[in-house]
Structure formats: C-alpha cells, structure tokens
Amino acid sequence: MAEVEDRQFNSLAERIAALNQQKNFSSNGKRAPPPPPPGRPKRTSRHTSPTTTLTHADEYAILEWLARPAPPRRPSTQTLGARRGSNASDMSHISAMSNLSLSRTSTTSTETQPTRKLPPTLDQAKLPPLPPSRKDREAAQEAAQREAAQRDQGAVAPAPMRSIKSAPVVPQTQSEARPSLPPRLPSRPVKSPPQQDNGTAQARRLPPPPSGGFSKPGSTFEPNRSNGRAPDSPPPVPVSSRPSMAQIDAVASRAASAPSVISCLICRDFSRPDAVAAQFPSHSLPRNDPVGYLANVLCGSFPSATDKARAIFTWCHHNVAYNVEEFFGKCIKHRGVEETIFHGKAVCQGYAEVYQAIALRAGLQCVVVGGHGKGYGYTPLKSGERPPRRDPSGHAWNAVMIDNGEWKLLDACWGAGNVGNNTYNKAFKPEMFYLSNELFGLKHFPSDSRHFYRSDRSIPTWEEYMIGPTGGExxxxxxxxxxxxxxxxxxxxxxxxxxxxxxxxxxxxxxxxxxxxxxxxxxxxxxxxxxxxxxxxxxxxxxxxxxxxxxxxxxxxxxxxxxxxxxxxxxxxxxxxxxxxxxxxxxxxxxxxxxxxxxxxxxxxxxxxxxxx
Missing domain, CATH: 2.60.40 (Immunoglobulin-like)
Known part of the structure; x- marks a missing residue:
C-alpha cells in the first residue's frame, strides 16, 4: 500500500477546519497522540499528578486557545538598558512558547510550580557606589589637612605632592634656605660625609692623641678609665710592648740576609754532604761498577743538585791525590775513570773526568772544560809587561748544573790540595767550589768561549785575563x-x-x-x-x-x-x-x-x- 502524504497546513484555522471535517472525530474519542520530538524527554513534576494522553478534542481546545487574539500588552514600567554583551536576558516569543509544557498538570496542588524567571534588569541608580579614586583620596586628604591646619593657631599645612607621569613637581613651603655643600675634592669618596647646617665646611679632625696608659688584667689590654680619656676616643698605643729600634733592625737584617744565605754557596751548610763524602774511601769500593756505586751512595740521599755536586767534589779531595811523580817526570799516563779511582792519583784531567763520570751517573749535567789555569808555574805579569800569546791549554776543570738550572764552575783538582817544592800538599780548598763564576774566571780561561758562564754573559779577552783587574802584579x-x-x-x-x-x-x-x-x-x-x-x-x-x-x-x-x-x-x-x-x-x-x-x-x-x- 502506497504511503499517503500528509497534508500540510499553513495556519491553525486550516488545521481546525480539517479536524472538523474528519468523520471519526468525537470529543470523547480516544486517539493516540503523535510521538514526541526525537531526543526530548517527557517532563514530569514532583508536585503534580501523573500525566494523561491528549485526545483530538484536547488538542483542538489548545489550538483554539492559541488562535485567540492576544490582549493588548500593558506598557512595562521597567526599562531595559543598553545591551551589555552576554549579560542581556531578552526572551523571544518562540522561547516563551517552547517553555510551555504540553503535558496536563494537576491544578489541585497547593505548591507553586517552578518556572524560569528572568533576572531583574540593571538599574544604574541602584548599583553600589564605586570606591574613591586616588585623586579623590588625595583631595579628601588635602581638605582634611587644611581643616586641621585651620584649627591650629596659625599653622601652615604642608603642600600635597601631585603625582603625574613625568617630571613631578613638589611644591614646598617657604622656609629657611639650606646651605649648599662645599665642592667635592678629587680625593673624596663618592658619598661625602654629612655637612653641618651652618653652611661652612668643617675641617678634618684627627683623633685625639693618647692620654693614658693601659691596664693589663690577664691576656687582653683594657683601657684604664681612670686617666680621664674621653669614652669615644681611640685607645692609646701600648708603648710597653713596642719593640726597640735594635730589635727592629735585627729582624730587618735577618729578613734581608735570609734569601742570600740560601743562594750563597759560601755560607751554605755543606756539613752533611761533606760527611757522606768521607765515608766511602776508594779501597772499599766494589770492583764491579764503582762509578755507579759512588753515584748512588754519594748523591742518592740528596734531593738538591747543589748538595750532590758538593758531595762528589769533597770525595775527590779525600780519595784522589795529585800525581806529582808523573807531572814533574813529564810522563803523564792517561787512565780510565775506574782505573784512576782505584789508583788514587791523577792530574787535573783525571780529576775532571772522574768528577764528570760520577755526576752523570747521579743524574747531573756536567762537562769537562779545558783551558788555561793560573796555577803551578804561573808568573804574574809585571806592570807594563805585555801578555804572552794566546794559549788556553794545560789545565782542566768542570762545569755542573746545580739548583735553579745554574751552571757552576768548579775545580776538583785545586780543591783537593796544592803542589809546592815538587810535593803534593793535601788541603781542602772549598773556595774552588763556592767561588762565583766571575771570580773563578780570574784564574781560569776556557779554550771554548761558551764555558765562561758569567752572569753578565760577557766574554773577557785573553789580554784582560792575563793582566787581571788590577792591571799589575x-x-x-x-x-x-x-x-x-x-x-x-x-x-x-x-x-x-x-x-x-x-x-x-x-x-x-x-x-x-x-x-x-x-x-x-x-x-x-x-x-x-x-x-x-x-x-x-x-x-x-x-x-x-x-x-x-x-x-x-x-x-x-x-x-x-x-x-x-x-x-x-x-x-x-x-x-x-x-x-x-x-x-x-x-x-x-x-x-x-x-x-x-x-x-x-x-x-x-x-x-x-x-x-x-
């Protein structure tokens, strides 16, 4: 069966006329109402009786009532203000219609049915007053100050501060002019001390001089209040504990001499290296590697390179004698280092080679220096005598690096003794170890100019060396x-x-x-x-x-x-x-x-x- 299209009505009157024409219409007939709109639940009230189904007669009555013309509206006594955004609560006629319930409720209930109410319209006259602004508060404070000043006898109220956004102007009452500050001195700090109100700069005052002594109860000084000293003055200097000038000079001299004693080889304490050097005579040395043995026993216990160099220097004095027989017999035989150690005799070259061998095995930097020495057979030049031709030969000594990386010149041969009357005189000459390189060079002229090692880096000539600093004998x-x-x-x-x-x-x-x-x-x-x-x-x-x-x-x-x-x-x-x-x-x-x-x-x-x- 084909579906019959429902008739569309354009007005309520047409709908009512259609209902009247229906043959099966009766006021007492029962017909099921149309289904409710989808998604809208039926409304019930807690205070009314259960709802009943509307008949065509009921629907007809409602529609007829709605078709009646509305009575004229009374003018409202409330005026709506201008719409203020989302706070407005105007309701349209369609909204009013949607609020009506299509369900019949009981009229016998004594309770009022809750309905939606609009909020009251805004009335600017009924709003609470705004809090006073800052300008109002300042004006009120100004008025209060004026009133208070008027109550006082001739008092003048201070002028208020006007707050503006730029360059505030602070009006002040007429008062006595303040003195200007004195010009700032270049040496003054940024913050000058407060000035006096009389407008004149005050001269700088020194603290009062000491006016009394000290009492010393226990271990701390306390001021003696019985001397009449002002309580805000500084305490006097305790002259009883002040050192004397002699004590100050003694401390200053000790402080000034301390660095020199450390660096001065003349006054350095070499007692320990000298004592160690005397404990190992050549006849007690092992035949196997005597040089390494001496390097260990003489230098192993000393961290200082200077002490190591001194121990080797002193050992040569104790254990090697000058070979006068070969020297005066002009039959000098060259020997190796180990043979010289056990033979116990050598000339200057043998001394220098033995010293170098032990020093190198001990970790020291050491070289043999050859040249001329003003030793045995040297005759000083007389006044006006010309120096001989240059011949820096005939002698040998050593240069060893000691503490602070300093190259030190020393002569182990001359430090062991001297020769006179064709005999050897054993005598320890420590000056051949501690003399400065400048003084050492007065009697030693190396063949290689690199081995002067002077502090001023100067290289004297052969003529200067032979003539000497005095210019004569x-x-x-x-x-x-x-x-x-x-x-x-x-x-x-x-x-x-x-x-x-x-x-x-x-x-x-x-x-x-x-x-x-x-x-x-x-x-x-x-x-x-x-x-x-x-x-x-x-x-x-x-x-x-x-x-x-x-x-x-x-x-x-x-x-x-x-x-x-x-x-x-x-x-x-x-x-x-x-x-x-x-x-x-x-x-x-x-x-x-x-x-x-x-x-x-x-x-x-x-x-x-x-x-x-």
Whole structure:
C-alpha cells in the first residue's frame, strides 16, 4: 500500500477546519497522540499528578486557545538598558512558547510550580557606589589637612605632592634656605660625609692623641678609665710592648740576609754532604761498577743538585791525590775513570773526568772544560809587561748544573790540595767550589768561549785575563786569610808594590768573604784581631797598627812615609796568641790594656804581604 502524504497546513484555522471535517472525530474519542520530538524527554513534576494522553478534542481546545487574539500588552514600567554583551536576558516569543509544557498538570496542588524567571534588569541608580579614586583620596586628604591646619593657631599645612607621569613637581613651603655643600675634592669618596647646617665646611679632625696608659688584667689590654680619656676616643698605643729600634733592625737584617744565605754557596751548610763524602774511601769500593756505586751512595740521599755536586767534589779531595811523580817526570799516563779511582792519583784531567763520570751517573749535567789555569808555574805579569800569546791549554776543570738550572764552575783538582817544592800538599780548598763564576774566571780561561758562564754573559779577552783587574802584579794573599773568612778579592791596596815617597795616606781595608759570614758558625771561630806590621819612618822602628772594624769591613789609614823604607815588606797579621793564650775575639781595648802594662808575648798569622818601593 502506497504511503499517503500528509497534508500540510499553513495556519491553525486550516488545521481546525480539517479536524472538523474528519468523520471519526468525537470529543470523547480516544486517539493516540503523535510521538514526541526525537531526543526530548517527557517532563514530569514532583508536585503534580501523573500525566494523561491528549485526545483530538484536547488538542483542538489548545489550538483554539492559541488562535485567540492576544490582549493588548500593558506598557512595562521597567526599562531595559543598553545591551551589555552576554549579560542581556531578552526572551523571544518562540522561547516563551517552547517553555510551555504540553503535558496536563494537576491544578489541585497547593505548591507553586517552578518556572524560569528572568533576572531583574540593571538599574544604574541602584548599583553600589564605586570606591574613591586616588585623586579623590588625595583631595579628601588635602581638605582634611587644611581643616586641621585651620584649627591650629596659625599653622601652615604642608603642600600635597601631585603625582603625574613625568617630571613631578613638589611644591614646598617657604622656609629657611639650606646651605649648599662645599665642592667635592678629587680625593673624596663618592658619598661625602654629612655637612653641618651652618653652611661652612668643617675641617678634618684627627683623633685625639693618647692620654693614658693601659691596664693589663690577664691576656687582653683594657683601657684604664681612670686617666680621664674621653669614652669615644681611640685607645692609646701600648708603648710597653713596642719593640726597640735594635730589635727592629735585627729582624730587618735577618729578613734581608735570609734569601742570600740560601743562594750563597759560601755560607751554605755543606756539613752533611761533606760527611757522606768521607765515608766511602776508594779501597772499599766494589770492583764491579764503582762509578755507579759512588753515584748512588754519594748523591742518592740528596734531593738538591747543589748538595750532590758538593758531595762528589769533597770525595775527590779525600780519595784522589795529585800525581806529582808523573807531572814533574813529564810522563803523564792517561787512565780510565775506574782505573784512576782505584789508583788514587791523577792530574787535573783525571780529576775532571772522574768528577764528570760520577755526576752523570747521579743524574747531573756536567762537562769537562779545558783551558788555561793560573796555577803551578804561573808568573804574574809585571806592570807594563805585555801578555804572552794566546794559549788556553794545560789545565782542566768542570762545569755542573746545580739548583735553579745554574751552571757552576768548579775545580776538583785545586780543591783537593796544592803542589809546592815538587810535593803534593793535601788541603781542602772549598773556595774552588763556592767561588762565583766571575771570580773563578780570574784564574781560569776556557779554550771554548761558551764555558765562561758569567752572569753578565760577557766574554773577557785573553789580554784582560792575563793582566787581571788590577792591571799589575797583585799583592800576595795567604790561604790563612781565606780560612778566617777574609776575602782575597776585595782588599786594598790590591797591587803588590806601594810607593812610600808619595806623601799620601794609604788606606788598608779588608772585608769578609760575604756579607753574612759568621765566623763562629762558618769559620774556625771568632776572628782574630787584625793589625798592620809596618817598619816606621825610614824603616827605623817596627810597629803594629790595630785595624778598626764594623763587623764586615776592617780598615786603617797610615801615612805612606811611615810604612817603611823602599825594599822592605809589610804584612797584615792576625793576632792568635797573647801571653800564651788563644785570643780569638780579642778587642782593641783589651789588647791595648794588656800591652800597655808591659811584659807580654805574642804570636800571629800572616794574611797579606806588600813590598815598599
């Protein structure tokens, strides 16, 4: 059966007319209502009776009621304000229709059915007042200040601050003008101290001077309030604990000399390396690798390269003698290092090779230096004498690198002893180890100019070396002077010959080997009293002139004609015995007091010698 298309109605009247024309229409008939719209549930009320199904008659009544013309609307007393976004609550007629329920509810319920209500319209007149703005608060505060000022007797209220966005202007009341600050000094800090209100710059005040002492209860100083000192003044300086000038000078001298003692080889304590070197004589050495054995036992216990070099130097003095037989017999035989060690004799070349072999095995850098030495057979040039032709040969020594990477020149041969009268005199000469390279070069001229090792990097010529710094024959210096700590390089007069007819005053002066030499610690003991042995006017009367000293220098001034006659000799003596007693440390006053009483005996050591011309 084909589906019949439902008729469409354009108005309620057409719908009602269609219902009237239906034959089966009756007011009491029962016909099922059309289904509800999809997705819309049926509404029920908690306060009404259950709903019933609408008939065609009911539907007809409702539609007829809806078709009636609406009564005229009364003008509303409420006025809607302008629409304010999403807060507006206007309802259209279609919305009102959709709110009506198509279900019949019971009218017997005493409770009111909840319905949707619109919120009240906004009324600007009924809104709460806004809080006062900042401008209003400032105006109110200003008015309150004025009223308070008027209540006071003639009080002037301060002007308020006006807040604006740029360049605020702060009106001020007329008051006494403030003094301007003084100009800032260049040395002043950025923040100057507060100035006085009188407008004048105050002069800088120093703290008050100390006006009282200190009481010392326990271990801390406390001010003695009984002296009347102001409570805000600084405490006085505790003069009782202040060091004396002598103590300050002593500390300063010790601090100044400390670095020199460490770097000065003259005053360095080599007692331990020297003691180790004396423990291993050559006859006790193993036949297998004696060089390696010596390198281990002599240098293994010393971290310092200087101490290692000193131990090898001292061992050569104890165990190798100068071979005078071969030297004077002109039959020098070259031997290997191990053979020389066990033979116990060598010339300068043998000393240098033995020293180098042990040093290299001990990890030291060492070389053998060949050249000329002012040793046995050397004759100093006389005044005006021309130096001989250049011949830097005939001698050998060593250069070894010690602490701080310093190349040090040393002569193990001359440090072991000396030769005289065709015999060898064994005598330890430590100056051949500790002399500076400049002083060492006064008697050593290497054939290779790279082995001078001077601190100023200068290379003297052969002529300068032969003539010497004095320009002539030097005065004779005995080894006893060096043993007593007197320098053989700073004495004056340095020349051997002294003019006696010059009508001048001759200054004799001498110094220690170094500025921090202490005779009691570095030498054999306190210094002997030094004196000049002169011959008197025309050599007719011998005399002894005691030298003055300041602890480092010794000096005296003597007229040249009082020294003696030409051809005579004068000496520098060290008084070692007086009345058969050792007189180390004897002072000049003690000597004059003893010799002035008469009946005395004395003896002395000779240090230097001059000739009078």
């Amino acid at each position: 030097k005065a004779l210096c005995y080894s006893t002077a060096t043993d007593e700590g007197i320098s053989a390089y700073t004495f004056s007069p340095a020349l051997k010959h002294i003019q006696v007819n010059s009508n001048e005053v001759v200054r004799f002066q001498f110094s220690k080997v170094c500025e921090h030499w202490v005779a009691e610690r570095h030498g054999p003991g306190a210094n002997y009293l030094l004196m000049m042995k002169i011959r008197g006017l025309d050599g007719r009367k011998d005399d002894l002139v005691v030298l003055e000293t300041d602890g480092y220098w010794w000096w005296t001034d003597i007229r040249a004609r009082d020294l003696g006659a030409p051809g005579q000799k004068i000496w520098l003596y060290g008084l070692n015995r007086l009345n058969d007693k050792d007189v180390r440390g004897l002072t000049k006053q003690e000597y004059l007091r003893t010799t002035g009483s008469g009946g005395y005996s004395m003896s002395w050591e000779c240090y230097f010698e001059w000739e009078l011309v």
